[in-house]
Amino acid sequence: MPEIVEVKIMSEYINKVCRNKYFTNVKKSDISKNSKIILPFSKFKIQSESYGKELKLILKENKKIINIYFNLGMCGYWQMMKKDNIKKHTHLLFECNDNVLGFVDPRRFGTWRIGSDWSNNRGISVDSWIYEMNLFLKYLNCAINHQSCVKIFNQPIYKLMLNQKYFNGIGNYLRSEILYRADINPFLPAKQAISSHLINVMKQVIKESYELGGGQLKDWNNPFGADEKNFNEWIQCYGKLDKIKDSGRRFWFNPKYRKYYE
DNA sequence: CGTCCACGTCTAC
DNA sequence: TAGACCTGGACGG
Numbered sequence: 001m002p003e004i005v006e007v008k009i010m011s012e013y014i015n016k017v018c019r020n021k022y023f024t025n026v027k028k029s030d031i032s033k034n035s036k037i038i039l040p041f042s043k044f045k046i047q048s049e050s051y052g053k054e055l056k057l058i059l060k061e062n063k064k065i066i067n068i069y070f071n072l073g074m075c076g077y078w079q080m081m082k083k084d085n086i087k088k089h090t091h092l093l094f095e096c097n098d099n100v101l102g103f104v105d106p107r108r109f110g111t112w113r114i115g116s117d118w119s120n121n122r123g124i125s126v127d128s129w130i131y132e133m134n135l136f137l138k139y140l141n142c143a144i145n146h147q148s149c150v151k152i153f154n155q156p157i158y159k160l161m162l163n164q165k166y167f168n169g170i171g172n173y174l175r176s177e178i179l180y181r182a183d184i185n186p187f188l189p190a191k192q193a194i195s196s197h198l199i200n201v202m203k204q205v206i207k208e209s210y211e212l213g214g215g216q217l218k219d220w221n222n223p224f225g226a227d228e229k230n231f232n233e234w235i236q237c238y239g240k241l242d243k244i245k246d247s248g249r250r251f252w253f254n255p256k257y258r259k260y261y262e
Numbered sequence: 263c264g265t266c267c268a269c270g271t272c273t274a275c
Numbered sequence: 276t277a278g279a280c281c282t283g284g285a286c287g288g
Contacts, residue, residue, distance in 0.1 A: 072269095073271075075283095107281040
């Protein structure tokens with residue numbers, strides 16, 4: 001489920017349902033391999049932020065603050081639930097009277113850590129560039145011209161777009177939709193494919209997906225009321241056109257570019 | 263039943 | 276660049 005759009009929506013959802021609520025406890029499922037959270041709080045508030053594919057919970061009691069950084073994995077999501085009706089596969093939860101805010105993650109690919117900053121293995125979130133697309137292009141061009149990056153930017157653009165160092169937030173459906181709509185040969189070396197055109201289309205695709213409520217493709221039972229049908233109609237390429245298998249994952253693309261795939 | 267597939271990272275040959 | 280990590284839904288026999 002979660003790419004940048006969904007993580008952002010998720011974070012906004014958390015802020016909405018946690019507004020004016022005080023939490024008193026945190027619990028981890030036994031089966032999750034992530035670390036147990038121990039809080040020095042008796043009564044705390046929860047706020048959230050997102051950045052690329054990472055989601056942060058900010059836990060506050062007076063001036064004490066603890067930040068927890070989450071990767072939502074393939075299918076993790078957050079939901080406010082009744083305490084007596086907690087969903088299966090809830091692996092972390094925060095209690096608030098009769099309610100809990102829970103991290104539901106059936107496949108357990110999600111991870112969390114207590115920290116003070118976003119992951120340093122990842123680059124700048126693609127949506128922080130939305131109003132500064134020229135800067136993003138400069139950033140990429142700077143890397144392109146850097147001796148140590150030659151190999152990376154010689155990769156085909158469809159591979160680079162999953163590299164979270166350069167496209168933090170892009171995942172499998174966004175890269176397909178962006179390359180398709182930009183009408184760029186996805187097998188072109190990244191250094192040739194990257195242009196203001198690609199960046200502008202990226203901005204537009206992210207915006208449109210966000211306005212539709214994000215990806216509602218399969219197994220996310222969406223608590224936010226986004227329209228699954230609209231989203232599936234909006235998708236033009238992912239799951240619909242030509243595809244190749246690339247190191248375990250599928251890449252969907254415009255069939256007219258197949259001849260450039262070796 | 264079984265087999266294939268899923269919006270993502272990791273790490274180990 | 277395969278796999279490992281996981282559950283569950285879709286679909287075929």
